[in-house]
Amino acid sequence: MSTTPRFPHRHLLGIEGLSPHDITTLLDLADRAVEVSRQVEKKKTTLRGRTQINLFFEASTRTQSSFELAGKRLGADVMNMSVASSSIKKGETLIDTAMTLNAMRPDLIVVRHHAAGAVQLLARKVDCSVINAGDGAHEHPTQALLDALTIRRNKGDIRGLVVAICGDILHSRVARSNMILLNALGAEVRAVGPATLLPSGLERMGAKVFTSMKEGLKGADIVMMLRLQRERMNGSFVPSVKEYFRFYGLDSEKLAYAKPDALVMHPGPMNRGVEIASDIADGAQSLIREQVEMGVAVRMAVLEALASNLPNG
């Protein structure tokens, strides 16, 4: 039996609080998980007998199925609970839900919630390991890890790379987790977008701020696009989709400002023609589909690392 390297945390609530060593431990584990996922026999037994609950207060296709598949490939019993079928709609509080689920003795709970800090709150009330699958505009750690894994496998090393994170950074948990992780591993992080979508204090969070794509993408190794929510497109944060795409949508003209071998990423789901042109999303420089594959591997790595710390583990 291969031993899992030591990961000194009970939960994965964010990238904040992880050391660079913790991060590379997870990425190394994920590299091994990629190999497992590419075999015909994809099943491992690491989580045999363990129960994993995916608790999604916010709709998600990609992240939820990715966690489900990751759990199943490791042999866990996976149960999905989504808000539509739960008693949250009947007025039960988050804490009550946490206590109820806890009484069912799961080993791992994967949580997505629309409010920042909600996963931390829930983690304080349960005995099992909790994984943050996205909490409001706070963090989405497994997305940052899968992005890092994708970058590392394509560029060899993250240190010294110029990564431009573009678009709606204000509302993005993906951007926050990525900024912390990429800074920890020594990349130069840039935040690019219209000023209405940039939160204050970005420089102190370790990002260089640009409001022009031309300036922000100059010399970039990685161009990471973010999704712009529909309700923010029409006059509230930006005047219109048309104007946003013209100035901030990634097309071949803007991508040409980056390095010739720059790679394009997007956490999905994409708004083609809003933040990214279709030909770029599907083009040779795009890593978007590979990100999805890495997503399963990274989540396997996280589940394995946390499971190794569970009682009787």
Add this chain to the structure above:
Amino acid sequence: MTDSPPVLIRDARLVDPASGREQRGHLAVANGVIVEMGAGIDPVAVPDGARVVDANGRVLAPGLVDMRAFVGEPGAEYRETLASAGRAAAAGGVTTVVCMPETDPPVDDPAVVDFLIRRARDTAAVRMLPAAALTKGLHGAEMTEIGLLMEAGAVFFTDGTRALTDPLVMRRALTYARDFGALIVQHVEEPRLAGGVMNEGELASRLGLPGIPREAETLMLERDLRLVRLTRGRYHAAMISCADSVEIVRGAKKAGLPVTCGVSINSLALNENDIGPYRTFLKLSPPLRHEDDRTAVVAALAEGVIDVIVSDHDPQDVETKRRPFAEAANGAIGLETMLAVGLRLVHAGEIGLVPLLRAMSTRPADILGLPQGRLEVGAPADLILFDPDEPFVLDPGKLQSICKNTPFDEARLQGVVHLTTVAGRIVHEIAG
């Protein structure tokens, strides 16, 4: 109230924030008022039947006057009643409490003022004075019966946690109130800019929470002060929280406008970093700001630009607080802790004891036109005896309030109130 026996307090450190005088001495109370005070540790004669309290050198000061507390009565008695708020106030050394009008029904009718005054007289240990709504139903559209409400006993007019946003309504209210000598108290926050849940800045960005810029406060404050200049109505900004607001108020006072302002005890003692991992007991309105803002409001208090300190006592139960930060209610309890928390500033050398007590007693009493808030022969015998140095660890379970949403949970504080009197009647006492 006048039938309680005379009280004689001997060997006290008398601190009168009204005059700034401090002396070792004694003080005697009869018929609800201070009848004698002097430098001798003991008086020349002890009145017949007097209860003698040995202060052992502790501080004897006027009871605190709190211009801003939310009590759930009527309508939300599960959060706080006049009786429970009165117990909390007595234990914390607050002898006069102004209750906010955001009750159910709201205090926008003289009959509700009358109810509150009778109910408080019958059930509360301290003086509870109702503030009335500034607009009917707190809807911000039509002014209330300012004259009739004052006759009924309302001490000032405010829409509580809601800012009066309509400039026309504010202009007319200030103009109308002026001739009644009524005081208008505003929650200085432009709601359209205050859609966030904590101070805007790096920390909010890191936590992924929407921020409230300081401009939400300064914009409303500046607008209101323009209207005060136009109307000359008496205006009080309930709580300011940032350095820019201090400058605005300073300018208005220099220009001779009839303006005063307050600050929450929380804004003096805490900053945004205290929120830590999404602690909802520190979700407040105005939000806790940066440390630079905290030091600016502390300096403004010492200087007298800020007139009063309020507890902003706002009981919230588990249902409204044990939620994700953005979804939790604003507010913290404070009646019982405001003195000890204020003394933290004294111990840290940030403000003197006299200016602190002045902002918690004399100044608010003056603004409200009340005779208390001073140690003076003939003044109401609303008194507190406390040891400013005595340490304790705050145990929320021991607080008198029904709700336990204190930001000072398990905090190490100094300053224990040993005796509280209201009109000469002992309403709180701990032995020793």
